[in-house]
Amino acid sequence: MAQEKVKADITGTVWKIVTQPGQQLAEEETILIMESMKMEIPVLAPVKGTLKELLVKEGQEVSEGQALAIIES
Amino acid sequence: MPFEKYIDEHARRTAQALEMGGTKRLEKQAAHGRLNARQRIDYLFDPGSFLEIGMFARGEPRADWDNTPADGKVCGYGRIQGREAAVVSHDITVKSASSSPINVRKMGQMRRMAIANGLPLVLFNESSGARIPDTMGAIGTGTLGQDPTQFIRMREVPYVAGVLGPAFGTACWFTQLSDFVVMRKDAQLAISSPKVTEIAIRQKIDPMELAGWRMQAEVTGKVDYGVDTDEEAIDLIKKFLSYLPSHHNEAPPKAAVPANADEGAARLLELVPEDRAKVYDMRKVAEAICDPGSLFALKDRFARTAFTALARINGQTVGILGSNPMFKAGAMDPDSCDKACTFFVLCDSFNIPIIILVDTPGFLIGVEGERRKAPGKVINMMSALQMCTVPKFSMVMRKSYGQAYLNMGGTRNTDEMLAWYSADVGFMDPNVGVNVVYGVKREEEPERFEQLKGEIQRDSSAYDLAGIFSAVAVIDPRESRRWLARLLEVHQRRPAKGIGRHLLGGWPTTF
Numbered sequence: 224m225a226q227e228k229v230k231a232d233i234t235g236t237v238w239k240i241v242t243q244p245g246q247q248l249a250e251e252e253t254i255l256i257m258e259s260m261k262m263e264i265p266v267l268a269p270v271k272g273t274l275k276e277l278l279v280k281e282g283q284e285v286s287e288g289q290a291l292a293i294i295e296s
Numbered sequence: 297m298p299f300e301k302y303i304d305e306h307a308r309r310t311a312q313a314l315e316m317g318g319t320k321r322l323e324k325q326a327a328h329g330r331l332n333a334r335q336r337i338d339y340l341f342d343p344g345s346f347l348e349i350g351m352f353a354r355g356e357p358r359a360d361w362d363n364t365p366a367d368g369k370v371c372g373y374g375r376i377q378g379r380e381a382a383v384v385s386h387d388i389t390v391k392s393a394s395s396s397p398i399n400v401r402k403m404g405q406m407r408r409m410a411i412a413n414g415l416p417l418v419l420f421n422e423s424s425g426a427r428i429p430d431t432m433g434a435i436g437t438g439t440l441g442q443d444p445t446q447f448i449r450m451r452e453v454p455y456v457a458g459v460l461g462p463a464f465g466t467a468c469w470f471t472q473l474s475d476f477v478v479m480r481k482d483a484q485l486a487i488s489s490p491k492v493t494e495i496a497i498r499q500k501i502d503p504m505e506l507a508g509w510r511m512q513a514e515v516t517g518k519v520d521y522g523v524d525t526d527e528e529a530i531d532l533i534k535k536f537l538s539y540l541p542s543h544h545n546e547a548p549p550k551a552a553v554p555a556n557a558d559e560g561a562a563r564l565l566e567l568v569p570e571d572r573a574k575v576y577d578m579r580k581v582a583e584a585i586c587d588p589g590s591l592f593a594l595k596d597r598f599a600r601t602a603f604t605a606l607a608r609i610n611g612q613t614v615g616i617l618g619s620n621p622m623f624k625a626g627a628m629d630p631d632s633c634d635k636a637c638t639f640f641v642l643c644d645s646f647n648i649p650i651i652i653l654v655d656t657p658g659f660l661i662g663v664e665g666e667r668r669k670a671p672g673k674v675i676n677m678m679s680a681l682q683m684c685t686v687p688k689f690s691m692v693m694r695k696s697y698g699q700a701y702l703n704m705g706g707t708r709n710t711d712e713m714l715a716w717y718s719a720d721v722g723f724m725d726p727n728v729g730v731n732v733v734y735g736v737k738r739e740e741e742p743e744r745f746e747q748l749k750g751e752i753q754r755d756s757s758a759y760d761l762a763g764i765f766s767a768v769a770v771i772d773p774r775e776s777r778r779w780l781a782r783l784l785e786v787h788q789r790r791p792a793k794g795i796g797r798h799l800l801g802g803w804p805t806t807f
Binding site for chain 1: 514572573574575600621622623624625627657660664725727
């Protein structure tokens, strides 16, 4: 089983988490929604797999490249 | 019977060539789930159309004459859906398809004849690289480079590459030169194999980290699609070629127009939210505007802010570039500029009109961008767009700010710029503008901030853009397909018979 970190591709704030650890995800399914540049931007699963761990909380400021979650596939 | 011994000898040698590297090696290839070099050609070409060139070529040393059928690269011509093409299919069962002076001559022949005769060049790349020990030493290495035109790429014909196994050396170089690349997910693409690299740098290497498909699809952007099987790879190659002309002095072929092709555009007001805080997927907008089923994304896993695809409108091939708000809110970064630039080069080289769908807050700025040469990438994209001589149209849907407004075809950087009535154009995001122009910060003077922001936004409407004749029209989004289809009918470059000037033909193949 390969583990992969899902990273923020932009600096912003974690606005809403819409998944939970253990959930099966399709490729491009939304894991959480960030707020940046006054827009709500979904963070998508890069591959099909299971959400192993969330590394951030709602309201947390994150930087571009920061790991947000771990997916197992 | 006259000539009987010649007939028998010819049949013997032909059979020997067709055995490739022998039963054991062919079985090993099949056990990997891969087709062999000749099976790939059979799958690519229309039945009965393959004409092999160089079947009896063999390795130069006398000791290799009987164990290097076709010298490890099967080459020739055939038809793909009725259109002539050339192929180089590396045979991994013959000395690991390593490159030698003889088989490099064969590849050169295919390349020159493809260019001279207007044939797309298809490369099934799977090779260990240069033949060892033949290329060792001054004589071995000095024998290389006999063809001073080997790596010139002027885009007279499309090059398409399937990376179908380990692909090092020449197989890697020609993949870099290609317009479209598919890669098996178990294949490897790098300068040299992980084994040789480990020896050279004295460190253990993860082969997939060095040479795997996701690195090439997501980080370097060289690979358009990762696939599980050879058949999938070849199907994608055929699909790509179906959008393009056979050579650069031909217009792309026209396809039939599907039924209900005009219906998708009616959904555009549902697909694109009126609320500016909400994002949407630009790929769905492109789908709604183009002929159903015709959208064919290129490099979709790389630089995702910039969506690039071939598609059709009323059967005519078009190239779609869109800034995608789903990724980085549509803000363009250095990789997006490179991807857009490469896409302009492809479309312009093969006479494909370009349509740019715009919703972007501008270029991403910051130290990281500057370290990645953002200004140079921005200007490469701008130069390439201005050098395109194919018809170019831009459609500003929502935001278009700053230099990105120009890079995405603003004003006369495309032949006709349309604006949706929701277009919002300005030099910078109003939230930033209030601070820069007036020195007012939201957290210090919230009421004044909102008032000044309102003033800036009032001046950014589509009608202001049309008033100075930057936008040639302000349109209802649901009219997008109708407008673009009519513009394509008008903009046919009739005096040049639809052929552009190809100013980008010699643009570098990697960014």
